[in-house]
Amino acid sequence: MSDATPPPMHDFPPPAPPPTPKKSRTNAVIIGSAAAVIAAVVATGIIVVQSGNDDSKPAATAEPSATDEDVTAADADEPTPEPTYEEVGVDSFTIDLRTTERQCFGSAGCNVTVEPELTYLGDSGAIDPDAVYEITYEVRGDQSGPVIETAELSDQTSLNYTPSLISTASAGTKVSVKITDVLARAY
Template sequence: MSEQTVAIPPMPETPPPSPRRKKHGPFLVGLGTGIATSGVVALILFLTIGGSRASDAPAVAVSPSASTTPAAAATAQEATEAPEEVFNSNPGAGDFTMTLKITSKQCFGSAGCNLTVEPQVSYAGLLPLDPGKEYSLTYEVHGSEDGSIIQTMELSDQTSLSYRPTVLTTSTSKTKLTVKVTDVEERG
C-alpha cells in the first residue's frame, strides 16, 4: 500500500456563516426593552406609593458625605407632598341635572290634579364641587296650571340639600311636569 498525501485546503479569511436559525434579535431586543420599562414603571410606582407614606417610614440618617443636589432634594420634596385637590370654581346651570319626585297626588277626574313635588338633583361637572362652599340653585318647574314656578334650593357639603317641596295644580291628570336648573350662585 502506498501512502497518499492529501492537500489541506487553505483557511478562509472570514469564518463560515453559522447554520440558519430563526432571527430572534429584534424579539429579544423588544423583550429586554419591555422588561426594563416595566421595571422603571414599577420603581416609580413603588417610590410614589412609598413617598405618600413618608410619615410611616423610619427616619434615615444621611451622612455629610452623601452627594445630593438641590434639584434632587426639591424633586424628593415634591414627591412626598400630597397633590392639591382641584374643585370646580365656577359651576353653572349646565353642571346640574334635575328631576321631580311626586310625593303627593290628588286628582279630580278631568279637572286636573293637586301635586306636591320635590326636586332630585345630580351634579354632572367634571371637577368636584368645593365642600367648603354653599351653592344656591334656582330652578323652574313647568306644567302647572298657573304657569311656571321658580324655586331655589341650597346645596352644601357637596351632598346636603335644603329646599321646600313645591305644591302645584295641573290642568289634567296627563300633564307632564318638567324642571330645569336656571342659575347657580356661590354663597360662601
C-alpha cells in the same frame, strides 16, 4: 389617864398604784404600713416613667446632606398651592321631578307635590367642599304659571330643598322642570 392602844397594823403591804397603761403600738404600725405603701407606689411610678423615656435607643447620627437642606429650604419658600375645583354652572347638572303626592279632583285638576332629583354630571369630589351652591329651577305645569324654587348643595353631596305643591289644570297635564341659575357662595 387612859390607855390608848394604837390601831392594829396589817400584815400586808399597801396596794400598789395601778399600772400605767401601755401605749398601743397599733397606730404606729398603721402609719408605718401606710408610709411603706406610699413609698412603693412612688417607686413604681418612677420606674414606669423612666422605662417610658428609655434613652437607650440609638440616636440618629447621620448628618443631613446638602440636597436635603436645599429641598427643605425650597419647600419653606414656596407657598402651598390653593386647591382648584371645577366651576359649577347650569350645565353641570341634570334635573328631574319626582312626584311624592297627587290628589286629583276630576275635571277640576290635581294637586301635585314634586321634589327635585339633581344629578351632578362631573366628579362630586371636584366640587369645592366649603361652598354652598344655590341651584334655582323652574317647575312648569302649574295652572297659575311657573313655580321657581331653589335647592342648596353643600358639603359636595348634601342637597336641601322644599317640596313644591302645584295645581294642574287636569290629570293629563305634563309637569316639567329646568335649571335656570347656579350661584356659588363660599363659607
